[in-house]
Amino acid sequence: MKKVIMIVIVILNFILQTSLYHFIGCFGIIPNVSLALVVVFALYSDSITGAFLGIITGLLYDIMMIDVFGIYTLLFFLVGSIVGLINEDVNKENAFSFFWITLISAVVWHLLMYIILFFLGLEYKEITLITGNIIFEIIVDAALAAALSKFMLYLFNKFNIKLLSRQ
Amino acid sequence: MVIKLKFIRKNIKKVLFTGIIIFLLFLIGITSNERENISGTENIAGVLLSRTQKFVYNIGQTFDNAFISIQSIAKAREENNALRNKISELQQENRTLSDIVYNSQILKAEYKLRMNLEYEYTEAQVVSKLDGNWFDRLVIDKGEKDGIKKNDIVVQASVSDDNIVETGLVGRVVDVGYNWAKIITIIDESSKVSFRVLENNEAGIAEGNIDSTISGYFFNNHSSANEGDKLVTSGLGEIYLQNIYIGSVEKVENTNDAKNFKLYVDPAVDFSKLYKVFVLKAGR
Numbered sequence: 404m405k406k407v408i409m410i411v412i413v414i415l416n417f418i419l420q421t422s423l424y425h426f427i428g429c430f431g432i433i434p435n436v437s438l439a440l441v442v443v444f445a446l447y448s449d450s451i452t453g454a455f456l457g458i459i460t461g462l463l464y465d466i467m468m469i470d471v472f473g474i475y476t477l478l479f480f481l482v483g484s485i486v487g488l489i490n491e492d493v494n495k496e497n498a499f500s501f502f503w504i505t506l507i508s509a510v511v512w513h514l515l516m517y518i519i520l521f522f523l524g525l526e527y528k529e530i531t532l533i534t535g536n537i538i539f540e541i542i543v544d545a546a547l548a549a550a551l552s553k554f555m556l557y558l559f560n561k562f563n564i565k566l567l568s569r570q
Numbered sequence: 571m572v573i574k575l576k577f578i579r580k581n582i583k584k585v586l587f588t589g590i591i592i593f594l595l596f597l598i599g600i601t602s603n604e605r606e607n608i609s610g611t612e613n614i615a616g617v618l619l620s621r622t623q624k625f626v627y628n629i630g631q632t633f634d635n636a637f638i639s640i641q642s643i644a645k646a647r648e649e650n651n652a653l654r655n656k657i658s659e660l661q662q663e664n665r666t667l668s669d670i671v672y673n674s675q676i677l678k679a680e681y682k683l684r685m686n687l688e689y690e691y692t693e694a695q696v697v698s699k700l701d702g703n704w705f706d707r708l709v710i711d712k713g714e715k716d717g718i719k720k721n722d723i724v725v726q727a728s729v730s731d732d733n734i735v736e737t738g739l740v741g742r743v744v745d746v747g748y749n750w751a752k753i754i755t756i757i758d759e760s761s762k763v764s765f766r767v768l769e770n771n772e773a774g775i776a777e778g779n780i781d782s783t784i785s786g787y788f789f790n791n792h793s794s795a796n797e798g799d800k801l802v803t804s805g806l807g808e809i810y811l812q813n814i815y816i817g818s819v820e821k822v823e824n825t826n827d828a829k830n831f832k833l834y835v836d837p838a839v840d841f842s843k844l845y846k847v848f849v850l851k852a853g854r
Binding site for chain 2 (some may be wrong): 417418419421422423425426427433434435449450455458462463464466467468469471472474476477479480481484495513516519520522523525527529530532533536540
């Protein structure tokens with residue numbers, strides 16, 4: 404049940420991310436809520452669930468939005484599975500843990516995106532033009548993940564589902 | 571053989587992890603060259619998701635419009651007066667230009683040719699956007715069933731008396747599903763459009779930039795343009811149709827390299843507020 408709800412949330416968020424969030428983005432920044440969710444759910448579960456949620460999120464982007472298949476699936480899969488691996492070593496009651504792990508994940512996510520696109524022939528010579536935007540977005544993503552970690556605990560509690568193993 | 575199987579069983583997670591990465595890299599490699607059609611699974615997922623996205627997009631658009639309306643009530647009267655003056659000015663300009671066109675045989679012939687250049691079109695609505703830092707893509711609510719084909723041209727336009735008056739180039743169709751299609755916009759980093767400067771007929775290539783702007787350079791090193799000059803598609807490369815308005819020159823910069831002058835283009839379309847678009851059926 405826990406995994407089914409996670410999948411439903413990931414799909415609903417994808418719809419909102421691509422159809423609604425750009426109406427409410429501020430200073431031209433649209434937070435990557437999909438990434439924040441994959442990190443939060445991977446930390447609340449394990450590497451297999453994290454990888455699975457990462458694949459679903461990435462597939463949605465690859466199928467619906469871009470013409471090269473696999474970029475988003477690969478990036479979200481890597482984030483989901485690697486973050487899921489360290490879930491037992493993280494203090495999940497501390498929102499700052501979510502903040503820092505999402506911050507690092509988002510940096511890696513953007514770096515890998517740059518590398519993949521570079522090898523696909525997009526040189527991005529003027530990458531410095533969006534560096535500020537990316538940094539701002541990463542911080543917003545991390546803050547969102549911290550807030551989402553608490554909100555998801557509350558939401559899953561409402562459904563009487565344990566997110567934390569000791570609950 | 572037994573040892574290999576034991577190794578795989580023991581390290582099943584690592585083997586799966588590596589296998590998925592290799593498989594995805596392989597997929598990225600083979601789909602990075604433009605493909606003819608999307609797969610059946612992608613199509614079904616697209617059909618299911620695009621309707622929900624359209625519903626959510628409409629909600630966002632309604633709230634956005636309401637917010638903008640409230641903001642602009644005070645400005646409306648002022649803008650109305652300014653527009654009335656502008657219409658009078660344009661009518662005057664139109665009369666002068668018509669006089670010039672009809673007094674020149676060559677221009678008259680070209681005018682008639684342009685008037686006959688009518689493409690079949692389909693009105694579509696944007697249902698989702700990927701306008702993050704790396705891509706500038708759109709999805710529209712029309713697809714195969716509406717006759718949309720890969721490489722059809724997408725423009726923003728207004729309709730009057732059953733004719734469309736095109737206001738600017740948006741992009742082109744890159745993938746088509748049953749009732750949805752993916753669009754690559756001209757501000758996407760991987761987008762290139764051949765252009766012609768209306769004022770002096772010099773040609774070049776305009777390309778999207780990572781910061782969602784458009785810049786361009788001329789084929790000829792000695793060519794240049796002035797701020798405010800208008801760019802239209804030249805039709806070279808046979809991807810975009812001819813004479814579709816791209817935007818105006820915002821800045822001209824001498825780069826001191828082989829490409830010489832670099833143009834910064836102010837696109838005619840406001841990509842942050844795209845809602846209704848038109849797909850021109852080029853029939854190619």
